[in-house]
Structures are given as structure tokens and as C-alpha cells.
Amino acid sequence: MLRRSLAVVLVVVLTVLAWQPAQAAAWSRAFYWGVATAGYQSEGSAPDSNWSRYVARSGEVDPYGNAVDFRHRYAEDIQLAAGMGVNTFRFSVEWARVQPRPGVWDEQELAYYDDVVRHIRDAGMTPMITLNHWVYPGWVADRGGFADPRTVGDFLAFTEKVVQRYRNVLWVTFNEPVAFLSQELKIGALNPLQIPLWQADVVLAHRRAYDLIHRLDPGAKVTSNQAFYAGFNPLTDLVVMDQIRDKLDFVGLDYYYGVSLDNLTALNAISGDLWKIKLQPEGIYDALRYYANRYPNLPLYIVENGMPTDNAQPREDGYTRETALRDSIFWVQRAKADGINVIGYNYWSITDNYEWGSYRPRFGLYTVDALTDPSLTRRPTAAVPAYRDVIANGGVPEGYRLGQAPATCSLVDFPLSCLAPPNPSGPLAHLG
Template sequence: MSFSFTRSDFPADFLFGAATAAYQIEGHAFGGAGASHWDSYAATPGNVTNADDGAVACDHYHRFEQDLDLVQQGGFDVYRFSVSWARIMPDGRHVNPEGLAFYDRLVDAIVARGLKPYLTLYHWDLPSALADTGGWTNPETADLFAAYTRAVIERIGDRVEAVATINEPWCVAWLSHFIGAQAPGLRDIRAATRAMHHVMLAHGKSLAVMREMGQQNLGIVLNLADPHPASGSTADIAATRRMDGISNRWFLDALFKGAYPEDILDALRPHMPAGLEDEMALISAPIDWLGINYYTRGIVADAPGTPWPQFDGVEGPLPKTDMGWEIYPEGLGTLLARVARDYTGDLPLYVTENGMAGDDHLVDGVCDDPVRLKYFDDHLQVVRGLIAEGVPVKGYFAWSLLDNYEWSFGYEKRFGLVHVDYETQTRTPKRSFEAFRAALNAAPRRLAASG
């Protein structure tokens, strides 16, 4: 089975990439990394499947050359990766030379393979020392993030093609501080609202540092929802708008309109920090591109009798991934078209993550994953259609290169194009990887810029 497209079906400047994140693959026990709040979250019973943590993960710290060979062999143009704040600054404030040296080697190896390095500065691994002082509920964390940004860019900024400040601020703030489903695992509306603002403030301050340093091609990565009301009732429609306000409009309005949406801000204002209006100009400073992560749609119902925001998710009727998420490629098209129409105009958009978890197994040395292969094919056909309609989608990055540490789900959920045996660390490309290899190598890969 193969994809229904090849590279030549997309514009000449369209970029195909594979994405990863530091804590999920590197092995946090190596290289002088400091404790991350994910270490303590995982050590607390009930938070993570099997109490798994990222101490070894995929041992990418020692095997990155092999892993980058796979990216190159797959015909990809871009390797999207993150750096670990807790590795680079174990206490959140002072540089660990061994940590920076690792990323120096990593970026050199990416460039040596003709790949474009797309750097993400923060993919959820907050140093525990900063969690001790309130983490994202503390405005100082935004200032420290700016200092961390400077240290990273001074070392590797000359070779990276693009930089994202924050990956998925909704997860960093709301999912982790209100729903409590990720580190630090809080369920507190005051903590959540402050984190919702401070993570955007960190983006603004990081962006300002990089602009001052002359760094180019800067953006942020949002995980956005495609919300649908469970019925045509007024209550379900209103609930869907509340969900959209928290998941989508909070971040998009802040970035592109310089203000949080009034309906959500009115509800959260009693818990918000004072003076936030004075910081919105910094948060809404122009970016060069926007990354959007998409996995599934959301079906939303009113939840009468519960506290605000008073909505529940409803299971949809479509086939599900191993995460229980509906496979709904059309939602990617709806979402990207809406963002371009209502917010970004001609600003380049990238699908910075898209993929699915499967119940994957090796059989006679082969990992056949036809559902994932079709998932990628269907979503990329949606992207083709959007481009034809004039939506400025400039790239698509598959999540993920490797099976890895899937946060609260430990090592049981496999998103990779490449199967990882966690006992032996053997890598085995899946059929979906081979489909990308065939489609992308059907024409020359784009050459990386010099920096």
C-alpha cells in the first residue's frame, strides 16, 4: 500500500517534515539534565500509565545520528525538534555546558544531512526548580524563558531554519492546570488562568529577544480544536462557543488581535493577574509563520448544573485511533481555512503535527500500519485541496518520527513512523514510513538553507 500522492503533487516550495520532542525521545537521565516537572508528575501514583517517565525514552541522546539518518532516508525536508529547558538550564537559570553542547552536535548533524532544523524552544519540560516557585503561574517564569531563549539562540541560532517559541500553549496552561491531565497536574482555575496568560507573555518576551538578536523566521505552535455542537440546541451551540473560546480564540485573538476574547475574559477576569492589558502589545507582536497541530475534532455538549465553562466532550461515531480520537481529516481543512480567513491572511501556515496512535506490533520484523498510512494520506489530500483554494499552507510535519514517551500514557501509545523496541532500542520503519520514503523520494528533496 502506498500514498495517492508524490512530492510533485505539492508546490515546489512545500516542506515535508518529521517531528519529535526532547523529553519524549532523548533520555532525560543523560547529559547533566536537571529534574523536570514531568519526572515528579510521573513519580506520583496514578498520573502516568505504569509510572513511566522519560529517563531513557528512545535514548536519542546517544542515537541521534541513527535517527537523523532515518529522517534523511525518508526523503523529508525538515526535522522539527525541541530543546529541553531542564537539560540546558537544570535550575532554570544557569547554563549546563554539557546540555548546550548536545544540541550543538544535534544541529550540526541535522544540517550535515541536508535537512532544515526547525527548533521549538519549549515542548513542556519545565525545570522542577521553576515548578517549585510556581512555574507558569509565576510571571517571573516568562522572564526566565526569555533568558533561556537568549542562551539557546546564541549557541545554535546561526544554523536553525525556523524557531517556534512555545508548543501548544493550551496544553501547557489549561490541560495541565485546569483539567490536570499533564504536568504539573493541577485542577485550579486561578492557576490555569494565570498560566494561560504567562505562557503567552513568555512567547512575547522570547520573540522580542530573538528579534533583538536578528533571528529570522519566528513563530509559535498552537494545538487548535475543530469544535462541533453535539446537537442543534441553543445550549450545545453556546457550550461549543465556550470551548472554542478557551481552546482557539484565546490564543488566536491574543496573537492577531492584541486582546483576549471578551466572553472568555469576562468569565476568567476574577482569577487573572492585574495589568494584563499592558502586556498584550508584546504578546501580539508580528510573527513570521504559525504552526498548527491537529489530530481530531471535538464534539461538545452543554453540561448544565456544573461550574463554568459548563461543557463536556461527547464521543463521536467515526472510527477511532488507539487514543480513542476520531479520525476526521475534514476538520484539518475547516480549521486551517478558518484561521487564514479570520486571523492570518497571507501568513505562512504549517501543519506542525498530525498523526495517530496505533496498536502497532512487529510481525516477522515488519510493522504494517495501514490505518496510519491512510490517515496521513487523507490528511495530506485535505492539505492539497486547501492549497488549491489559496490557503497558504507551506508545510506538513508528521507526528512522530519515533514511537516515544506519550506523556500521561507512558510507552503504551505508539505514534511513530518508526517502531521502537524499548528493551533493545531497535528502530524498525513501519509501512507508513516506507510510504513517505517512496512518495518523497520520487523527486529531489529541497536543499537546506545555509542559516
């Protein structure tokens, strides 16, 4: 009896030991260095969707034109990313493009995305694919979007159609669901009374999509990235993230702006003057620490981070894209050194693009004058060699001097960010 019990214990121990390396190996990169883009914002040739309809009827937005024509220039943009040493490329599959009508799948457009993925893999990069970056087909809009429960089943059919074509992908189901909600209200696709219906359907759609993705590809990694609203995430997380925390393989986090006692410029986001916001790159540490405490068993990934300028003009505060990039990576390294399990960083974005009604805010590593340059030439900013150097060296070096000092009493994750601010003199982790 004792011998049999010992044998059972030995089998269990050996099974656990054998299982652990397999789980660790499921993350294919020591660190994911990425760039990001999104379908409607960059592709051009826009099909009928909630957003193409809004732009067509609104007199207060820039004409969409052909965006930056990623639809026909994806090979070029993917090579630009590869030239920086990037190992991860995030893009979205446009549901409106591949399913123009109920039950109708456009095989030519599906083949287009097949070729995008092939180019990404041929360049040695991991695809990160977003299934919903705020855009859905016009026929779904006619039904009421995600406030109609039928959309859950339609979205799952779309998810299955896409996921069954690709393996070993990092998946994002919904991009910034709370921001998605606010955009739906802004463009009139949703009224406030429908918010509870929308919330229930988006939560259900993610939960079922998570299970579906893992059934089709057990090795896949799935998230729904959350925008970080300095000081408000304990509330915004209640809307979706807390409802899906058991259906996440990692926490995707988008961090752009901070708030502090000496910096309330984030109020410029209300008017859309994003370039007037004074950045707080140290807040990326606070945001990572916040989610490490809120969801302690999940790895963290900065899915979006970047800096806006006004039509590619120098910022009034003199802060440059390359310095902001290095400063942000510095704070990611500090977080890693302090034991926070951060596994990746994506820069938003690979090129300038259509920022939901305007080409004026420029976030691109490569700038593109979409309204004035018919050739849509990609012109590198000084952040391109900076990012290449950062990736090659696994971060900024020890002894790096910050281009911008931390703010006074950060309110990014109040009160912790004010009472226990990150230490700029601490060690830096090598990010791989």
C-alpha cells in the same frame, strides 16, 4: 519640483520591488516536509523537571525508563528522517537539561544540542526548534512555573542562551499552549485560580521571546503552534493565539481528530484511548481554512499530524498509518489548490515515544517497544516508504483515491465545514 517628486516615487517603487524578493526568499523551502519529536518524550536521561517529578510520584503512569533514548541515538533518528527525503526536523531543547539550577548553564548539554543541530544541517534539513514542549526545570516548578511572573524573565534568559547559538531556524516558543495549560492542571503544577496568571505570563513570554529572537536573528521565523480542537478553536484561540497574532511569522497548527454527525469517537480522548478515535483526515482542510480566515495574512504550517495505534497493533477500523498519511496529504494539497497558503507539514512522530504518561499510544513512523525491547530498535512501519514517495512526488498524484471518505456533516469548523465541505474531486496542488 515635479521631477523631484517623480524621482522620490521611483525610489520608493524600486525599494518595494527590491524588498519583495528578499522577503520571499526568507522562506528557505518551497515546502517544508518534516518529522517531529520532543525532548522529554524521546530523549531519556531525564533531568529534574515538572514532568519527571510528576511521573516519579504518580502511580498511574508507565515508568519513564529511558524513553527511546534520543539523547544518545539522535544521529540515527536524524538519518532515518533524511532517508525519507525529509527537509525539516523538529525537536525541542530541554530547558531543564541545559539550566539545571538558576544561573547555572550546563555547557556539555548545550554542546549536545549543538551536535543535534549540526547533524540536522549536515543532512540537508532545516531545524525546527521548540523552546517549551510542556517541560521546565524543577527549580522553576518550585517557584510556581509560569504562574510566577519571574518565570518570564527566566524563560527569556533560556531563550537567549539557545537562540544566540543558531541561525536560520524555524522556532516554536510554546507547544500547544492551551494543551500545555490543561497538562499543568492535570499534573497538579497549577490550580484553576492561577489560570489568569499563567495566561498573562505565557502570552508575555511569547511576545518578548518573539522580539528577542528577531533581534538575535532577523531572518528567523517564529510561531507558537495551536492544537486544533474541533469546534472549539474560536474559544481556545482567545486564550493565547489571539493575544500574540501580531507576534507570529506563521501559524503552526496541530491537527489530529475531527468530529461529525456520524463520528463522536473523539470522546475516547477523555479516557486516553486515542486509538479508538475514528480519524477524519478531511478535517485538516477545514482546520487550514479556519485559520486562513482567522489570520488571513499569515502562512500556515501543519506542525503536527499523525495517527495513534494501540501498542503498534492494527486498528479495529482497519485504517492504516500509510493510508491515513496519504489521505491527510491529499487534503493539504486540496487546501493549497484552493488558495490556502500552507507552507509545511510535519508528521508526528519520527519514532514512538512517551505520550505523557504512557507508551501505549503509538504515533511513530518507526515503532519502538520502549517497555519490552532493551535495544530500543527502530522498526519501520509501512508509512515510511509511503512518506518517502509522497515527498519525492510533491504529494499524492492526481486521481488519488481516498482510503477513507469524508464524514457526514463535519463539525471541525462548524457551520462552514458542514455547509461548505471540501471537495474531494477538486484539483490537487503540487507541494514541491
